[in-house]
Amino acid sequence: MSVAVDVKTLVIDGINVSARADQTVLEVARENNIAIPTLCHLDGLSEVGACRMCLVEVKNSPKLFPSCVLKVEEGMEVTTASDRLKHYRQTILELLFAERNHICSVCVANGHCELQSTAQEQGLTHVRLPYRNPQLPIDASHERFVLDQNRCILCTRCVRVCAEVEGAHVWDVMGRGADCLVITDLNQPWGESSCTRCGKCVQVCPTGALSDKSKFGSDHPKYPETVSYLNMMREER
Amino acid sequence: MTNSEPAAVTKIKVATVWLDGCSGCHMSFLDMDERLLELGSQFDLVYSPLVDFKVYPEHVDVALVEGAISSVEDEHKIHRIRKHTDFLIAMGDCAVTGNVPSMRNPFGPEEILDRAYRENVATHAQIPCVFVPALLQTVRPVHEFVKVDMYLPGCPPSADTFYTVLSDLLAGRTPDIAALTRFGA
Amino acid sequence: MTSEELLQIAETVHAEAAKYDFEVNVCMGTGCMSQHSDKLKAALSKEAASLTSPGKRCLVRKTGCMGLCAAGPLVLIDSSHGQAETRYGGVQEQDAAELIGSLGGAPIERLQTHLDDYFHGQQHIVLENSGHIDPEAIDEYIARDGYQALLTALTELTPQAVVDQISKSGLRGRGGGGYPTGLKWGTVAKAVGVQKYVICNGDEGDPGAFMDRSVLESDPQRVIEGMAIAGYAVGASKGYIYVRAEYPLAVSRMTASLQQARRRGLLGNNICGTTFAFDIEIRLGAGAFVCGEETALIASIEGLRGQPRPRPPYPAVSGLWGAPTLINNVETFANIAPILRKGAEWYAAIGTEKSKGTKVFALTGKIANTGLVEIPMGMSLREIIISIGGGVPDGRKFKAVQTGGPSGGCIPEQHLDLPISYEALIDVGSMMGSGGMIVMDDTSCMVNVARFFMEFCMTESCGKCIPCRAGTVQMFNLLTKICDGRASRADLDLLIDLCDVVKNTSLCGLGMTAPNPVLSTLRYFRHEYMEHIDHKHCRAGVCACGNRPELAQIEIEVTA
Numbered sequence: 001m002s003v004a005v006d007v008k009t010l011v012i013d014g015i016n017v018s019a020r021a022d023q024t025v026l027e028v029a030r031e032n033n034i035a036i037p038t039l040c041h042l043d044g045l046s047e048v049g050a051c052r053m054c055l056v057e058v059k060n061s062p063k064l065f066p067s068c069v070l071k072v073e074e075g076m077e078v079t080t081a082s083d084r085l086k087h088y089r090q091t092i093l094e095l096l097f098a099e100r101n102h103i104c105s106v107c108v109a110n111g112h113c114e115l116q117s118t119a120q121e122q123g124l125t126h127v128r129l130p131y132r133n134p135q136l137p138i139d140a141s142h143e144r145f146v147l148d149q150n151r152c153i154l155c156t157r158c159v160r161v162c163a164e165v166e167g168a169h170v171w172d173v174m175g176r177g178a179d180c181l182v183i184t185d186l187n188q189p190w191g192e193s194s195c196t197r198c199g200k201c202v203q204v205c206p207t208g209a210l211s212d213k214s215k216f217g218s219d220h221p222k223y224p225e226t227v228s229y230l231n232m233m234r235e236e237r
Numbered sequence: 238m239t240n241s242e243p244a245a246v247t248k249i250k251v252a253t254v255w256l257d258g259c260s261g262c263h264m265s266f267l268d269m270d271e272r273l274l275e276l277g278s279q280f281d282l283v284y285s286p287l288v289d290f291k292v293y294p295e296h297v298d299v300a301l302v303e304g305a306i307s308s309v310e311d312e313h314k315i316h317r318i319r320k321h322t323d324f325l326i327a328m329g330d331c332a333v334t335g336n337v338p339s340m341r342n343p344f345g346p347e348e349i350l351d352r353a354y355r356e357n358v359a360t361h362a363q364i365p366c367v368f369v370p371a372l373l374q375t376v377r378p379v380h381e382f383v384k385v386d387m388y389l390p391g392c393p394p395s396a397d398t399f400y401t402v403l404s405d406l407l408a409g410r411t412p413d414i415a416a417l418t419r420f421g422a
Numbered sequence: 423m424t425s426e427e428l429l430q431i432a433e434t435v436h437a438e439a440a441k442y443d444f445e446v447n448v449c450m451g452t453g454c455m456s457q458h459s460d461k462l463k464a465a466l467s468k469e470a471a472s473l474t475s476p477g478k479r480c481l482v483r484k485t486g487c488m489g490l491c492a493a494g495p496l497v498l499i500d501s502s503h504g505q506a507e508t509r510y511g512g513v514q515e516q517d518a519a520e521l522i523g524s525l526g527g528a529p530i531e532r533l534q535t536h537l538d539d540y541f542h543g544q545q546h547i548v549l550e551n552s553g554h555i556d557p558e559a560i561d562e563y564i565a566r567d568g569y570q571a572l573l574t575a576l577t578e579l580t581p582q583a584v585v586d587q588i589s590k591s592g593l594r595g596r597g598g599g600g601y602p603t604g605l606k607w608g609t610v611a612k613a614v615g616v617q618k619y620v621i622c623n624g625d626e627g628d629p630g631a632f633m634d635r636s637v638l639e640s641d642p643q644r645v646i647e648g649m650a651i652a653g654y655a656v657g658a659s660k661g662y663i664y665v666r667a668e669y670p671l672a673v674s675r676m677t678a679s680l681q682q683a684r685r686r687g688l689l690g691n692n693i694c695g696t697t698f699a700f701d702i703e704i705r706l707g708a709g710a711f712v713c714g715e716e717t718a719l720i721a722s723i724e725g726l727r728g729q730p731r732p733r734p735p736y737p738a739v740s741g742l743w744g745a746p747t748l749i750n751n752v753e754t755f756a757n758i759a760p761i762l763r764k765g766a767e768w769y770a771a772i773g774t775e776k777s778k779g780t781k782v783f784a785l786t787g788k789i790a791n792t793g794l795v796e797i798p799m800g801m802s803l804r805e806i807i808i809s810i811g812g813g814v815p816d817g818r819k820f821k822a823v824q825t826g827g828p829s830g831g832c833i834p835e836q837h838l839d840l841p842i843s844y845e846a847l848i849d850v851g852s853m854m855g856s857g858g859m860i861v862m863d864d865t866s867c868m869v870n871v872a873r874f875f876m877e878f879c880m881t882e883s884c885g886k887c888i889p890c891r892a893g894t895v896q897m898f899n900l901l902t903k904i905c906d907g908r909a910s911r912a913d914l915d916l917l918i919d920l921c922d923v924v925k926n927t928s929l930c931g932l933g934m935t936a937p938n939p940v941l942s943t944l945r946y947f948r949h950e951y952m953e954h955i956d957h958k959h960c961r962a963g964v965c966a967c968g969n970r971p972e973l974a975q976i977e978i979e980v981t982a
Contacts, residue, residue, distance in 0.1 A: 047732075048732075048886070049731075049732035049887075049929060050886045050887050050888070050929065051887070051888055052887055052888055052889055052927045052928070052929065055927055064926060064927065066732055066929075069732045071734075087923075088923055088926065088927050091889075091919070091920070091923045092888050092889060092923070092927065095888055095889065095892035095893055095896065096888060096892065097334070098892070098896065099891075099892045099895075101339075101340070101342075101343065102420075103334075103336060103337060103339070103340060104330065104392065104419075104420040104421025105330055105336055105337060105392035105421045106337060106340075107421065110421045111421070116419060116420055116421060117419075119419065119420065120415055120419040120420075121415075122415075123415040124415065125333070125388040125389075125390055125414045125415055126327070126333050126334070126378070126380065126385075126388040126390065127334060127378075128380075128916060129896050129916070129920075130377075130381065130896075130899070131334075131335060131339065131342070131377075131378075132895065133339065133342035133343050133375060134343060135343035135344065136343070153888075154885065154886075154888075154891070172727075173727060173885070175885070176710070176712075176881075176882070176883065176884055176885055177880060177881060177882070177883035177884065177885045177891055177894070177895075178880070178883070178885065178891055178892065178895050179885070180885035180891070
């Protein structure tokens with residue numbers, strides 16, 4: 001049975017590209033090797049449009065749109081990089097670095113951190129905003145993994161992978177605004193929660209917030225791309 | 238800044254300073270090894286923990302500042318440095334972001350002093366106050382006190398980074414910092 | 423329920439009222455209730471019960487909000503002998519005997535409000551029943567043409583015809599966005615879906631705004647009728663009223679009203695004998711301003727964390743549980759029945775070219791007559807504040823009027839002759855918002871005002887997106903620094919830059935509009951910011967930013 005696929009053509013950064021009607025601008029851009037920075041997006045997880053790093057300019061609209069949820073339209077003209085967007089992306093990163101306690105030199109994810117690498121890619125060399133230095137806890141109750149709230153950027157990838165892929169929904173977010181914290185179950189210690197010990201949350205965490213205890217003192221590369229493979233292997237939901 | 242002849246030509250006056258840092262940036266600077274000789278032909282090190290001068294000079298062309306501002310003494314020093322320096326480089330994560338010294342910030346200086354000088358001490362436990370500068374309430378990066386002209390993140394920035402940046406500066410070029418180094422490098 | 427039956431009910435109500443010579447209406451909205459108007463009503467009823475002689479029979483009724491909250495508790499005396507109505511304010515329980523005794527004779531001078539000007543310029547459409555009917559008596563609503571519009575819609579108009587009427591009227595969303603209501607209804611009507619929903623947004627969260635609260639407490643049937651008409655027009659069979667939990671009186675009155683409407687066959691299956699079925703459920707908020715944002719509200723009803731979602735898709739196409747959803751504000755629904763009853767042309771004749779109809783404002787702050795006012799669009803701010811509001815009291819000088827709550831801005835004296843409309847308010851750097859109108863005098867510090875609203879946005883931010891979550895904190899800290907006299911010009915530059923980033927990159931309206939009070943006060947009161955920064959001086963005397971010479975003159979008396 002063949003189903004006719006609706007194809008759209010659009011322009012991204014002056015380059016003509018084609019796409020399926022149900023694709024997002026981010027997907028199409030990456031297919032064509034056009035780089036758009038992201039933090040909360042991960043192939044295989046639902047899109048939340050939360051980090052605002054992937055915002056793009058669309059011709060004839062004064063608004064900016066998150067390319068991870070923006071569906072392609074025929075004749076759309078998208079700009080993914082401009083001085084304005086670069087400034088916004090740098091400021092969002094500065095807001096993140098100043099929000100919690102991100103000390104790269106002593107972090108287990110140093111060298112394997114998406115926050116760090118995105119900052120370097122965006123040309124960020126210092127943070128203009130004053131560091132808040134909040135006092136945040138560490139949960140080391142789990143026998144294999146550690147949660148360090150100081151390093152969390154609230155991307156909610158852990159929440160989504162646990163709910164959507166593992167199906168356990170152990171992780172969720174508590175509180176509001178700057179007081180938000182990712183928690184397990186009803187804010188119980190991770191080691192005592194309904195966690196299935198699958199380790200996917202650690203793999204998808206872009207920073208050193210979630211880490212594997214066995215990796216302390218050594219390198220801690222992560223393999224978040226396994227999530228999209230898992231989804232591919234499953235039946236279509 | 239395009240001198241190449243020694244002796245008869247005025248060399249760039251360079252200073253290096255360490256505030257609340259571990260001196261790792263200075264060690265990395267020294268790791269340039271023989272490249273130091275090459276660069277050294279173009280500048281004079283007029284003030285540094287590595288040389289003997291005790292007083293910060295009246296005029297410095299380029300200052301490399303390592304370490305965060307943690308005490309009243311650091312604060313006093315950085316203002317003097319800025320006043321007498323044309324081009325100030327914040328060198329290393331401590332100077333640029335606060336880094337490890339700033340890890341005391343969520344707790345406050347009292348808790349830290351207690352842990353270091355009372356809890357972990359067997360004899361004569363007391364918090365030093367004679368000739369010891371008062372700690373600031375929080376540790377801050379250099380740019381919260383003075384204008385910084387260039388930021389060199391890294392913990393420490395590698396010797397290669399130092400070499401490229403200094404060569405560029407001496408030649409009048411603007412280095413692409415983000416391409417060379419990053420936080421925690 | 424047929425139109426004959428509606429008329430029957432109306433006649434019964436009028437006949438009952440005709441048995442009395444005087445009608446003493448006691449305001450029992452939240453404002454007057456906080457001044458024990460319920461005890462006042464009980465006392466008046468007791469006194470009235472002893473009057474049985476002809477010419478002196480008196481009915482004491484509880485009504486909803488009468489609007490002039492500054493003069494509460496309010497009592498309005500209607501008379502069936504053609505006497506002019508008497509309005510009393512500040513009535514206490516102990517005045518009950520005197521008040522009942524004075525009926526038919528001269529009014530009690532000391533209790534009279536003498537504020538005809540307050541009501542003179544107003545035009546009541548949304549508030550036409552508020553203060554005149556018992557909110558928990560559906561028959562009284564019916565007696566004032568209630569449910570005629572629904573009946574007309576169901577028996578004489580097609581759903582498309584209803585949508586057309588609303589479009590022609592020019593009604594725009596009263597929750598703040600000002601989106602053309604007819605256009606929204608049309609979109610939902612055309613959307614494909616087996617099940618559609620109608621949601622009434624009663625999560626009025628702006629500080630100082632209580633318009634929706636009053637409508638829900640004083641004339642709940644009006645909202646029900648509006649929602650039912652909407653359900654018919656867009657093809658929805660289920661409605662939700664999302665009320666913030668901080669409005670218990672509104673919730674209890676609405677609950678009772680829904681029951682009454684069901685008993686009269688105006689909600690449920692086969693409404694008015696047609697095939698149209700529609701029912702409404704109440705859902706309570708839980709203390710989150712962000713749940714006034716439509717997608718966060720929908721998430722809350724779905725039982726999820728109250729966080730907004732990226733739009734598109736818009737709720738009209740994919741909303742509650744993925745179904746096409748019409749979501750409108752309380753005040754928007756309150757306008758629907760009169761539009762159908764009196765015609766779209768009648769409504770479109772009121773107001774300005776692009777802003778039709780009336781708007782209810784909650785007039786608060788440094789103003790003599792605080793309360794609710796409903797005025798036609800196009801009236802000037804000066805007339806509202808000076809003529810109706812009575813101006814700034816205590817001999818102080820007007821400084822600014824803040825509209826639109828934490829999303830809006832401050833308007834200075836030079837723009838007081840501005841005719842109120844959606845566009846005009848945006849042009850001067852503010853917005854209509856839901857209708858909050860806070861007047862400020864020379865004792866208000868504009869930097870502190872901006873700081874107040876930023877603190878509100880910071881604590882109410884849901885935390886999902888970085889610019890709002892982290893940006894409002896940084897902006898609040900910078901504003902605090904300025905107020906405390908510790909800021910430099912570089913701090914001001916940083917604040918302005920953050921305003922630009924947060925405004926343009928936030929996910930929802932909360933973050934996008936959080937910088938507005940800062941930008942608006944900078945536009946008209948930049949000198950106050952510079953005084954705080956350069957001279958450590960707060961001209962309003964609010965901020966303790968250093969230079970306080972007057973404090974040096976305080977003498978402290980030590981008592982033995």
